[in-house]
Amino acid sequence: MLNNTNDILTAVGIVKTFPGAVALDKVNFSLRRGEVHALLGENGAGKSTLIKCMTGAYRRDAGTLTLDGTEIDPHDTLDAQKLGIGTVYQEVNLLGNLSVAENLFLGRQPRRFGLVQTGEMKKRANALLAQYGIDINVSAALDSFSVAIQQVVAIARAVDLSGKVLILDEPTASLDAQEVEMLFRIVRDLKARGLGIVFITHFLEQVYDLADRITVLRNGQLVGTRETASLPRRELVTMMLGHELQSAEKAVAAAETSSGPVQFRFSNYGKAGTIKPFDLDVRKGEVVGIAGLLGSGRTETAELLFGVHKADSGTAEIGGKPANLSSPRAAIAARFGFCPEDRKVDGIIGELSVRENIALALQARRGWARPLSAAEQNALADRYIKALDIRTSDREKPIRLLSGGNQQKAILARWLATNPEFLILDEPTRGIDVGAHAEIIRLIGELCAQGMSLIVISSELEELVAYSSRVIVLRDRAHVAELTGSEITTEHIVNAIAAAPGAGEHP
Amino acid sequence: MIESALRFGHRLLPQLVALTIILLLIWLVFPGFFSMEIQNGRLYGSVIDILNRGAPVALLAVGMTVVIATKGIDLSVGAVMAICGAVAAASSVRGDPLIVTLLLAIGTGLVCGVWNGFLVSVLNIQPIIATLVLMVAGRGIAQLVTEGAILTFNDPGLIFIGSGAFAGLPMPVVIWLVFGIAVTLLVRRTALGMLIEAVGINRRASTLSGIQTPLLLMAAYMLSGLCAAIAGLIVTADIKGADANNAGLWLELDAILAVVVGGTSLLGGRFSIIASLAGAMIIQAVNTGILLSGFPPEFNLIIKAAIIVIILVIQSPRVQAGVTFLSRKSVR
Numbered sequence: 001m002l003n004n005t006n007d008i009l010t011a012v013g014i015v016k017t018f019p020g021a022v023a024l025d026k027v028n029f030s031l032r033r034g035e036v037h038a039l040l041g042e043n044g045a046g047k048s049t050l051i052k053c054m055t056g057a058y059r060r061d062a063g064t065l066t067l068d069g070t071e072i073d074p075h076d077t078l079d080a081q082k083l084g085i086g087t088v089y090q091e092v093n094l095l096g097n098l099s100v101a102e103n104l105f106l107g108r109q110p111r112r113f114g115l116v117q118t119g120e121m122k123k124r125a126n127a128l129l130a131q132y133g134i135d136i137n138v139s140a141a142l143d144s145f146s147v148a149i150q151q152v153v154a155i156a157r158a159v160d161l162s163g164k165v166l167i168l169d170e171p172t173a174s175l176d177a178q179e180v181e182m183l184f185r186i187v188r189d190l191k192a193r194g195l196g197i198v199f200i201t202h203f204l205e206q207v208y209d210l211a212d213r214i215t216v217l218r219n220g221q222l223v224g225t226r227e228t229a230s231l232p233r234r235e236l237v238t239m240m241l242g243h244e245l246q247s248a249e250k251a252v253a254a255a256e257t258s259s260g261p262v263q264f265r266f267s268n269y270g271k272a273g274t275i276k277p278f279d280l281d282v283r284k285g286e287v288v289g290i291a292g293l294l295g296s297g298r299t300e301t302a303e304l305l306f307g308v309h310k311a312d313s314g315t316a317e318i319g320g321k322p323a324n325l326s327s328p329r330a331a332i333a334a335r336f337g338f339c340p341e342d343r344k345v346d347g348i349i350g351e352l353s354v355r356e357n358i359a360l361a362l363q364a365r366r367g368w369a370r371p372l373s374a375a376e377q378n379a380l381a382d383r384y385i386k387a388l389d390i391r392t393s394d395r396e397k398p399i400r401l402l403s404g405g406n407q408q409k410a411i412l413a414r415w416l417a418t419n420p421e422f423l424i425l426d427e428p429t430r431g432i433d434v435g436a437h438a439e440i441i442r443l444i445g446e447l448c449a450q451g452m453s454l455i456v457i458s459s460e461l462e463e464l465v466a467y468s469s470r471v472i473v474l475r476d477r478a479h480v481a482e483l484t485g486s487e488i489t490t491e492h493i494v495n496a497i498a499a500a501p502g503a504g505e506h507p
Numbered sequence: 508m509i510e511s512a513l514r515f516g517h518r519l520l521p522q523l524v525a526l527t528i529i530l531l532l533i534w535l536v537f538p539g540f541f542s543m544e545i546q547n548g549r550l551y552g553s554v555i556d557i558l559n560r561g562a563p564v565a566l567l568a569v570g571m572t573v574v575i576a577t578k579g580i581d582l583s584v585g586a587v588m589a590i591c592g593a594v595a596a597a598s599s600v601r602g603d604p605l606i607v608t609l610l611l612a613i614g615t616g617l618v619c620g621v622w623n624g625f626l627v628s629v630l631n632i633q634p635i636i637a638t639l640v641l642m643v644a645g646r647g648i649a650q651l652v653t654e655g656a657i658l659t660f661n662d663p664g665l666i667f668i669g670s671g672a673f674a675g676l677p678m679p680v681v682i683w684l685v686f687g688i689a690v691t692l693l694v695r696r697t698a699l700g701m702l703i704e705a706v707g708i709n710r711r712a713s714t715l716s717g718i719q720t721p722l723l724l725m726a727a728y729m730l731s732g733l734c735a736a737i738a739g740l741i742v743t744a745d746i747k748g749a750d751a752n753n754a755g756l757w758l759e760l761d762a763i764l765a766v767v768v769g770g771t772s773l774l775g776g777r778f779s780i781i782a783s784l785a786g787a788m789i790i791q792a793v794n795t796g797i798l799l800s801g802f803p804p805e806f807n808l809i810i811k812a813a814i815i816v817i818i819l820v821i822q823s824p825r826v827q828a829g830v831t832f833l834s835r836k837s838v839r
Contacts, residue, residue, distance in 0.1 A: 308715065332717040346712050349705045351776045356701055363698045364717035371698040374511070414716065 007066075008033045008196040009054070009085070009165050014063035016049050023049040026063070027222045029215055031165060031196040036187060038211035038228070039200045040240055042294055042459060046220040047200055051167055055087050056080040068164065086158030087167040094154055096143030101125035103142050104157050128156055132186050148179035152186060159190060166190060167198040172206060184210055202295040203476075204233065204498070218242050233498040240293070241461060241494065260284050263453055264422055266305070268314035275300040277313050278479035280472070282422070282453045287444060289468030290457040291493050297477035298457045299341055302424045305455065306338040307331040318422075332365055334422075337415030341426040341457070343404065347411045350400035354392050355381035357399045357410050362417045384413035389439060408440065416447075423447065424455045429463065441467060461490040473497055522769055522785035525818050529789060530554075533796035540799065549672035553799060555680070561791030562679030563588070563738040563755065567762035568769070568783040569683075569690050570731030575766050577727045578707040578775030579627060579634035584762060586645025587619045587735035588755030592743030593652035596660050605664035609740070616736025619645070620729035628724035638728075642759065649751035659748035669744030679741045683784070686737065690730070691780045700778075703727065707775030765790055768818055789818065 009031040016024040024046050031037050041047050052058040054065060056074030065072050067083055074080035077087065094103045101118075102109070104125045109116040125138040132152055142150055151171050158166055168187070172180045187210060191197060199211060207214060207228070214231060216223040216239040223239045262281040270277030275297045282288055292298050303309050307325040316323045318334055325331045328338070340346035349357055359377045366372070372380070381395040388409040392402055399410055408428060415423060425444070429437045444467050448454055458464050464471055471488050473481040473496040481496040533553075534540045543552035567584045574581045595612040603611070619641060626637035660666075671678040694700040705713045706720050714720045735755070743749050763773075769786030771778040793814050797807045820826060 306715075328715050329717045329719060338715060340712075340715060345709075346715055349708045349712055351708045352701070352705060356705070360701075360705055360713075360718075361716040363701065364713075364719075366698070368698045368702055371696070 006032050008068060010066045011050070011054060012064050012066075014050065014053055014065075015061045016046075016053055016058060017061055023220050024053065024060075025220045027217065027220075028225075029054075029222075030225070031198060032213075033196055034191050034194045035212045036191055036197045036199055036210050038207045038214045039198055039217070040207065040214060040236070041217035041223075042240060045217040045240075047217055048169065049220075050217065051087070051169060051198070051200070054080070055085055055167065081158075081161050084162045084164030085167065086162030086165070087169065088151065088154045088158050088171060089169045094142055094150065094157070096150075097141055099139050100129075100136065100142050100145070100153055101138040103153055104128060104138075104160070106157075128160060129153070132156055132189070146179070148175050148182060151175070151183060155186065155190075159195065163195070165196045165198070167200075169200045170202070171199075172201060172203065180206065202293060204236065204293070205476075207236075208233070216240055234495055237293070237494050237498040241459065260286070263319055265317040266314065267317075269304065269311050269316060270313045271300075271304055271309050271311050272313075274309050274477070275304055276478040278472075280305075280479075282455065284421075284453055285448055285451045286469050287448050287454045287456055287467050289464035289471040289488075290455060290474060291459075291461060291464055291471055291497065292474030293497060294459075296474040296497075297479075298474055299426055300477065301474065301479075302338065302340075302426045302455065302457055305331075306336055306424055308338075329364075332361065332418065335418070335420050337361070337418060337420035337423045339408070339411050339415060339423075339425045339428055341430065343407050343411060348399045348407050351398055353396045354385070354390065354399050354402065354410055355395040358384055358413045358417055361414045365418060380417055381413075384410075384416065388413055388416075388443065405437070405440075412440070412443070420452065422453045422455075424457075426457045427459065428456065429458065429460060461493050464488075464493065465490055475499075518770070518779055519782055519785065521818075521822050522782050522789065525768075525821070526785060526789050526792065529792045529796060529814070533792065533799060536800040537796075545675065548675065549677070550675050553795065555677065557788065557791045557795045558680045559677045560795065561787050562683045563742055563758055564761045564765055564790060565683040565784050565787040566686060566734045566738040566741070567731075567758055568765040568787045569687050569780055570727075570734030571759075571762040571766050572769070572771055572778050572780050572783040573690075573694070573703060573727045574634070574731045575763075575771055575773060576703050576707045576775055576778035577724055578710070579724070579727065580638065580763065580773070581623060581728060581731045582635065582638040582759050583619065583623060583641035583645055584731060584735040584738075585755035585757060585759040586642050586649070587616055587732055588739035588742065588758065589649040589749075589751050590619065590645050590652065591616050591736040591739035592754045593649040593658065593749040593751050595665065595740055595743055596658040596749030597652050599660040599662045599665050600658055605662060608662070608665060612740050613733060613736045616732040616734075616739070617729050618732070619735070620732025621725065623732070624725035624728035627728060628721040646751060649749070649754070653749050653751045655751075657748045657750050661747065665740075665744050666747055667744070669741055669746070679745070682737065682741065686734075687780060687784050694780070699723075699726075704776050704778065707778075761790055762787075764815065768815065768822075770822055790815075 007030050011027065011029040014024050014027045027046065027050060029050065039047050039050070049058065053060040056076045056079050059075070067085070072083055074083060074085070095106070098106070101121050105121050110120045110124065111117060122138050129136065129138065134149070134152055136145065136149065142153060155166065171183060175183065187197060187199070201207060211228050213225060214228055214236065215225040216236070218240065223242070260283045263284045264282040266278070266280040268277045268279060290298050290301060300309070304311055305325070307327045307330055310326050316325050323334050325334060325336070349360065355377050358381050359372055363372055378395065384390065385392065385395060390406050390409045390413065392406060399407060402410065428440050441463060444454060444456060456464065456468065465488055468488060471483045471493060472479055473483070473493060475497060483492055483496070540553050543550055543555065571581060571584065591612040594615045595608050598608040598611050623638050623641060626632045626640070627634050668678055673681045694703065702718050702723055705716070706718060706723055710720055739755060742754050765786035766783045767773065767786070768789055769779060769783035771783060793811050797810050802810065
């Protein structure tokens with residue numbers, strides 16, 4: 001309570017539940033005057049839910065919000081804005097076709113006799129932007145400027161409207177280094193003016209560059225709030241991923257496979273702007289784990305290997321022969337399979353039955369003129385429903401009616417039906433219940449024992465440790481470390497993720 | 508086998524019930540409705556008339572169903588009918604043999620389909636905009652072909668397509684029945700039907716599963732162009748001349764309506780060509796019924812709209828859910 005006078009915004013015991021899930025569980029958060037406070041956590045940790053509760057976009061179920069010593073209860077974002085809380089989102093939510101000045105003064109244009117005074121508005125817009133060291137033609141349409149400038153305009157509008165608290169939700173996601181520098185300069189200015197600033201990002205570099213304090217959320221719960229200066233990177237990553245460092249040690253079994261011949265070899269494989277070129281060798285019957293924070297290039301690596309993105313450098317070889325992986329179809333022809341991270345968008349065909357979803361990839365490979373007969377499809381579906389224990393009342397049930405774990409197993413079945421030699425699993429255990437979780441891990445072991453090569457991407461480090469014969473660590477869209485044998489522990493993985501760039505490639 | 512037959516029957520039930528009710532209603536106001544007679548070896552009667560006049564929309568509905576199943580739409584089919592009719596008439600006037608005339612018209616329809624398919628699948632333009640281009644430009648192209656006049660011809664072979672008879676049935680009826688069944692067999696006996704549905708429901712996931720999405724979309728629009736070409740041949744042959752301004756006018760809307768009445772969602776995915784054909788016949792039965800019942804023609808469009816609204820309300824998921832709920836209650 002001692003710090004109260006310095007706190008501008010405090011949230012105590014915030015609870016928000018959605019049908020079937022607790023998004024925020026009694027979360028406390030405080031923001032000081034003249035502070036940049038980073039809010040961190042993996043996807044689904046509850047960052048944006050907390051922000052939305054503070055800005056009135058969601059109604060919280062319990063808890064109190066205090067702004068400047070008075071309790072507040074914003075019922076929508078406009079209300080929060082009037083109270084003094086402004087928000088700038090990753091995608092600028094201004095009107096691109098209107099001029100910069102109009103965007104700045106939308107809804108509060110200076111008027112005389114009911115008419116907008118365009119000249120006056122431009123003058124004020126110039127003055128406002130001058131505070132941020134920006135001199136542009138304010139009559140030009142907003143979308144004629146770069147995203148960075150649009151961000152600044154959005155910030156200028158939010159600060160001008162609100163003036164106490166500014167929330168920046170991943171403002172740097174689509175900016176280049178120079179633009180980030182400009183944005184940071186502006187944020188530091190605002191901080192010096194006494195604003196409280198909440199900063200959400202996935203880039204740890206930027207957190208250490210800018211933030212005074214850090215609050216970490218995980219699975220809707222507060223992990224802790226710490227001073228940036230006294231929080232080592234490694235500890236921060238541990239807070240975010242939630243692992244006791246001593247926990248998992250390498251299981252013995254998988255290590256034995258790392259001696260066979262290399263079956264799949266990617267040399268200097270990469271795509272500009274997506275993932276830096278990397279070398280990757282995968283042996284037959286080997287599980288290679290990929291670890292890294294969100295946005296580190298994990299999914300991009302998977303999509304590049306599967307031909308969703310076309311590599312613009314390097315070569316791929318299968319069994320010593322050059323391979324063409326320029327499209328998913330080409331990759332499938334080379335006996336690749338890919339279970340994507342976002343099942344709903346990239347995986348399931350919601351209205352089609354479980355049977356059709358399982359038969360789809362095999363059918364696509366055979367071509368339209370050689371249909372799988374109804375009996376073949378039924379046999380295929382029944383076999384995998386039984387083998388993977390897919391819980392469905394009926395193979396004709398639309399797949400969208402199944403639970404997440406069972407959908408995931410059906411997608412896995414779709415690929416197993418094509419008898420792949422190289423299977424990429426992107427977060428195979430995300431968002432599924434504990435039982436299905438264990439079964440999928442058991443399956444990974446079995447497939448590998450049958451001689452299939454697997455690439456598994458996961459945020460669950462214990463999982464990676466348990467089944468991988470090697471773990472590749474990614475950071476900032478580059479492969480930065482490779483752990484083998486006894487090096488594979490959660491501690492080493494966390495160290496590699498957290499290592500500052502340039503500070504040595506190996507833990 | 509029995510299982511799939513039952514599912515098929517269940518799918519078609521609303522359309523068959525609607526068609527039956529409309530036919531009975533017409534019969535009530537026009538008792539001679541079901542009577543038929545044979546003259547010169549062919550059937551005559553109001554029911555045959557519905558089958559015959561419904562031919563263009565039925566043909567268009569076949570292609571439209573497949574396009575809509577891919578989450579697309581083809582607004583250009585009416586204009587493509589006019590172009591293909593004009594091409595056929597011009598060819599006939601020039602004195603080409605019948606087979607050349609037919610191939611030219613069908614080839615023109617396919618080229619129109621390739622154009623639409625290119626815009627949609629390669630350039631990724633929204634289907635409604637992409638096909639609007641040809642819908643607007645198509646009549647201009649048809650006028651260029653006919654040089655602004657109504658091109659008349661008297662090739663008996665070509666005329667036979669519009670007004671001849673085969674096995675007692677008018678040629679248009681034979682054509683749409685055979686064509687509809689052929690396309691149904693093509694998509695259901697091969698894997699095309701499933702692949703089309705997959706692309707319509709989730710294009711990205713389908714591509715990731717190895718489906719050649721662009722080719723499939725191209726094929727769907729080409730089929731639609733082919734259907735429009737055959738429909739264009741029929742209407743042109745029927746009036747023995749190509750009318751660039753009026754051939755197939757607004758028929759794209761009737762075709763879309765036929766697909767919707769047939770129960771295929773405009774959001775893409777699950778489709779039934781047979782149900783769309785039933786939908787086309789429902790629309791034609793309503794048209795013919797209103798004429799036969801002697802209402803003043805001014806009422807036609809309003810009555811048609813009202814009947815279609817009723818059919819759509821009966822088919823809406825909410826009403827269907829309510830009916831299922833009530834029937835379950837009564838069983839208990």
